[in-house]
Amino acid sequence: MRRCDDRLLARSLADALDGRAQPTGELEALVRVLEAAAAEARFDVSQAETERALATARPGPVRRLRLLLPVAVATGVAVALAAGLLLLSPSGSPTLVNVQARALAALGGPGSVLEVTERIVPGPAGGFTPSTRTGWIDAARGEARFTQRTTDGTVVDETLVERSRITRYAPVTGTAVIAGSCAALATGCASAVDPLTVYRRALERVAATAATPVTFAGAPAYRFSLPVQALRDGVRIAQVVTVDARTLLPERIEWRERRQGGHVQTAAVIDIRDAGAVARDQAPDDAFLLALPPKTVVAQLAAPGRPVRLLGTRRLTPSEARALSPPLYWLGPRAAGHPLGAITLYRYNAGVAVQLRYGPLLVWDYGPVVPPPLLGNRLVPVKQIVIGSRSVRVYSTVGGQLAVERDRPGGTVALIGPIFTKPAYFEAIGHLRPLPDR
Amino acid sequence: MQGEARFRREQHDFDALFRAHHAEIVRYLAARLGSREEAADIAADVFVEAWRRVPGLRWRGRPVLAWLYRVAANMAADRMTARRREPVAGNVHDAAASGDEAASVIEREAIRRALASLPPDHAIAVHLRLVEGYPFADVARVMGRSVGACQMLVLRAGRELQTALEREGIDAPL
Numbered sequence: 001m002r003r004c005d006d007r008l009l010a011r012s013l014a015d016a017l018d019g020r021a022q023p024t025g026e027l028e029a030l031v032r033v034l035e036a037a038a039a040e041a042r043f044d045v046s047q048a049e050t051e052r053a054l055a056t057a058r059p060g061p062v063r064r065l066r067l068l069l070p071v072a073v074a075t076g077v078a079v080a081l082a083a084g085l086l087l088l089s090p091s092g093s094p095t096l097v098n099v100q101a102r103a104l105a106a107l108g109g110p111g112s113v114l115e116v117t118e119r120i121v122p123g124p125a126g127g128f129t130p131s132t133r134t135g136w137i138d139a140a141r142g143e144a145r146f147t148q149r150t151t152d153g154t155v156v157d158e159t160l161v162e163r164s165r166i167t168r169y170a171p172v173t174g175t176a177v178i179a180g181s182c183a184a185l186a187t188g189c190a191s192a193v194d195p196l197t198v199y200r201r202a203l204e205r206v207a208a209t210a211a212t213p214v215t216f217a218g219a220p221a222y223r224f225s226l227p228v229q230a231l232r233d234g235v236r237i238a239q240v241v242t243v244d245a246r247t248l249l250p251e252r253i254e255w256r257e258r259r260q261g262g263h264v265q266t267a268a269v270i271d272i273r274d275a276g277a278v279a280r281d282q283a284p285d286d287a288f289l290l291a292l293p294p295k296t297v298v299a300q301l302a303a304p305g306r307p308v309r310l311l312g313t314r315r316l317t318p319s320e321a322r323a324l325s326p327p328l329y330w331l332g333p334r335a336a337g338h339p340l341g342a343i344t345l346y347r348y349n350a351g352v353a354v355q356l357r358y359g360p361l362l363v364w365d366y367g368p369v370v371p372p373p374l375l376g377n378r379l380v381p382v383k384q385i386v387i388g389s390r391s392v393r394v395y396s397t398v399g400g401q402l403a404v405e406r407d408r409p410g411g412t413v414a415l416i417g418p419i420f421t422k423p424a425y426f427e428a429i430g431h432l433r434p435l436p437d438r
Numbered sequence: 439m440q441g442e443a444r445f446r447r448e449q450h451d452f453d454a455l456f457r458a459h460h461a462e463i464v465r466y467l468a469a470r471l472g473s474r475e476e477a478a479d480i481a482a483d484v485f486v487e488a489w490r491r492v493p494g495l496r497w498r499g500r501p502v503l504a505w506l507y508r509v510a511a512n513m514a515a516d517r518m519t520a521r522r523r524e525p526v527a528g529n530v531h532d533a534a535a536s537g538d539e540a541a542s543v544i545e546r547e548a549i550r551r552a553l554a555s556l557p558p559d560h561a562i563a564v565h566l567r568l569v570e571g572y573p574f575a576d577v578a579r580v581m582g583r584s585v586g587a588c589q590m591l592v593l594r595a596g597r598e599l600q601t602a603l604e605r606e607g608i609d610a611p612l
Contacts, residue, residue: 038569
């Protein structure tokens with residue numbers, strides 16, 4: 001009996017540690033002691049320290065040769081096998097396996113990094129403008145650095161992804177968000193993982209579902225589909241990729257959602273204008289650096305793995321809401337046909353958030369802690385979209401609702417509502433403004 | 439299949455293996471040994487062993503990281519055994535503390551001791567889930583156990599930490 005109770009308790013403790021349940025009694029005490037112990041063990045080992053240790057630990061050339069020789073032989077065998085596959089294909093064209101393997105090889109090996117220029121075009125349902133993203137990806141180290149610009153060249157977002165930290169800087173507002181991992185961002189890893197990184201991971205891990213010879217931009221190409229994510233609600237997300245037949249580098253990545261019943265929708269189209277692998281030591285010194293300008297307002301998100309627990313809620317009077325600092329963002333006295341209703345302060349263990357209700361439309365204004373109802377769950381890349389001169393991120397929450405968020409000085413403001421479409425959100429988010437303090 | 443592909447890559451790319459896991463092995467060893475400097479030394483030994491042995495490992499459904507943690511746990515245990523045979527040098531603190539600060543130092547020292555006293559598998563489960571932030575599914579993969587078993591290890595670790603702290607007259611930390 002005790003064993004059975006313990007199993008239930010262990011599962012409840014896991015839920016509490018994952019932030020899915022609010023612990024009480026014995027569980028709360030256990031969470032506290034475990035978190036205190038973990039906090040003692042958490043410290044940063046800098047990349048420089050690791051590189052120094054690696055330089056010391058890396059064995060000498062004789063040992064390396066011993067390893068490299070079999071690897072070289074294996075590589076030769078693999079190349080010969082690939083050539084054999086190509087020659088033995090009955091149609092005379094490369095097999096699917098061969099295309100996929102060569103497409104992966106075209107992205108470069110562990111010692112190389114990828115320099116990319118992408119043009120992001122919305123799917124047919126979108127009502128926003130295209131944007132351009134340039135940057136560097138180091139798949140082996142899990143690092144990336146991107147700059148996103150509007151068509152007129154205005155920089156709206158700069159993102160640096162490191163193994164233990166993500167920094168997102170918005171020059172327009174002079175604000176930055178720093179999180180310990182993409183899991184700490186409301187949009188989850190969708191806002192931090194580039195489509196090319198997802199593409200590489202898919203090539204490594206899953207088999208493409210089809211490979212068709214096509215003509216793209218007047219040149220021979222192959223097109224294949226890679227399953228990326230299957231969600232609980234039956235939605236399946238795939239990348240339909242067009243690769244150049246000669247270089248096997250990607251030219252276009254379309255993100256498609258297939259819903260239950262077979263309805264397919266293109267969420268976004270990424271045209272890869274340029275993608276080239278270079279040796280890491282040949283990349284510019286600042287390829288993976290992001291220096292925040294002086295006076296940047298920085299918000300630090302709660303550490304990943306640290307559960308966010310609701311401690312209590314309180315209704316705010318209008319005068320209390322006006323007195324908040326930094327100022328609360330709102331949509332005005334009416335929005336989406338509904339008057340402003342309740343303004344509620346949510347107090348979490350890692351910070352506070354304020355919710356403004358306009359009928360079914362909710363506005364969340366928050367700083368360091370992402371309210372759990374806003375956490376994202378999918379890898380859909382309809383994420384950083386430029387509206388006006390601001391970068392807006394669109395994603396689906398764990399509850400399956402569409403949410404739209406944008407940065408504000410010192411924090412983030414998000415819209416969520418069950419009945420709204422993307423164009424309605426984009427219309428609404430343009431009306432967000434600080435609540436006047438009178 | 440994806441696990442095996444990663445296993446193969448890490449087997450043949452020592453630099454990538456080192457860069458991916460060095461920091462967490464140092465953190466794990468520091469928690470076990472209570473000394474960051476000692477942890478860095480032993481982590482270097484762990485990776486020298488990795489250089490020699492990892493290319494010859496056979497895929498048994500567990501990532502290379504599982505092997506690294508096992509070797510680190512064994513080396514930490516050896517170090518702790520050797521320590522018991524060494525002459526005791528009194529604890530030296532950086533500076534004299536008083537009042538609340540002293541209480542805080544005592545509490546932190548007690549937590550460190552309690553963490554170091556956990557059985558190795560409990561310590562690894564706590565480290566992977568709470569320090570490194572791996573989801574339980576990944577903890578289970580690294581430890582070669584079921585998710586439920588790993589959740590149970592964390593529960594037991596929590597109780598052991600509570601007991602160890604109570605023995606030292608320290609209430610559950612706030």
